[in-house]
Amino acid sequence: MKEKYPVLKGAEPFYFEGNNIGILVSHGFTGTTQSMRPLGEAYAKAGYTVCGPRLKGHGTHYEDMEQTTYEDWIRSVESGYEWLKERCDTIFVTGLSMGGTLTLYMAETYPEIKGIVPINAAIDIPTMASATNLEDLPRYLDAIGSDIKNPDVKELAYEKTPVASIRQIVMLMEKVRADLHKITCPALIFVSEEDHVVPPSNSQHIYEKISSSEKELVSLKNSYHVATLDYDQQKIVDLSLRFFEMYSEK
Template sequence: MEERAVQYPVLKEGEPFYFEGSQVGILVIHGFTGSTQSMRPLGEAYAEKGYTVCGPRLKGHGTHYEDMEQTTYQDWIASVEEGYAWLKERCDTIFVTGLSMGGTLTLYLAERYPDIKGIIPINAAVDIPSMEEMNTAQEPRFLDAIGSDIKKPDVKELSYERTPLQSVKEILKLMDEVRNRLDRVTCPALIFVSETDHVVPPLNSQLILEQISSEEKTLQYMPDSYHVATLDHDQGMIIEKTLEFLENQLS
């Protein structure tokens, strides 16, 4: 593929966000083809409670889908590890939360950084059988959009209108790597799952619950949200239950 010279600007509301607060930090990770816009309400709510918050922009996201096409799953890992390092410089204690592939990356970090105090994956993806056939496909170059699966009317996720085939192949690699190491997760986990999700099968969260080695782990169902639950009817519950979880781990 020829090197592309186009430099796409970061979209308004797609920028990374940072809030400095206490010695307790929270890494807040958005999802595949999405942007920080989907996680900003959570980040702002946690910052209001005094926590230090980092919401990184995953490489190739929040710009243009052709930009995303050029990135690998290692690039996305590097994006969250940079955010983790930013928090480590400022905080003694770190929690990680993420939506969809952000939840996958949350699990990835927990598998490799045992000092993480707790994780809150939200509709995390580790196994999407419907995507598997894309692994050997060569075309079309771009697939339909998968963003904005939201039950709440008139709410739209800032996400790409098309999905690069190459990026699907990359998330499949990431999910395989994370799924095969789930038993390495030992920190407390609060796992959110929508009862109806048109992007990631809800059984993913059950699989995570069963395979992580954490002694303290809870599955919290969200009855009134689709995939992008952080912008949906259950947003308030996610914030409330997460704050309770953080307080319990810190007490």
């Protein structure tokens, strides 16, 4: 299905060709590649090949997103993975929020992935799950984007959230949550101590349920949900680069 809305400026997918180690970078629910571009650029500067796909229905208009399914979002990330596989021997995956959910999905589905870096990944958001069970919901709810501690930064995200899309992310979270035990690759899990979108307990649950022997849970003390654009951005960049370097050699 052709998307009828133009892609917003700043929401375009990004690709950087570098060495034979690839980093797949995924943005979150109702968000855009803008939230992950600083990480992508930092990884490219370090020499890596980087792909930041735009999830279908995102970065255009919320009516566009309303027509997509979680399978569409999986396919968007898988197409980025295919692009990297054509160029790289080793691939890592990272993502924010639902991008973190998709990161977990990729590790569950493609055991050859070398390592993952979920950032405030979503596997259980009770407010979303309960909302989908209510009768007579409006077609759209308030926006969830731009949960950022730094007042000078704004996330490029939709101003409304389609209820149909909430139902899709709830199904995706259920699917991923049930298969966490399938993950065996090294994992660096970032969690903001204060997050107004995804309960921080999600990351603790991920840490406990994945089967990886090498895993670390890193607390972010100075960022809200969109930590990749917040005060802890450099910490995420530095620790993830160290993670990639450490495990690409194993």
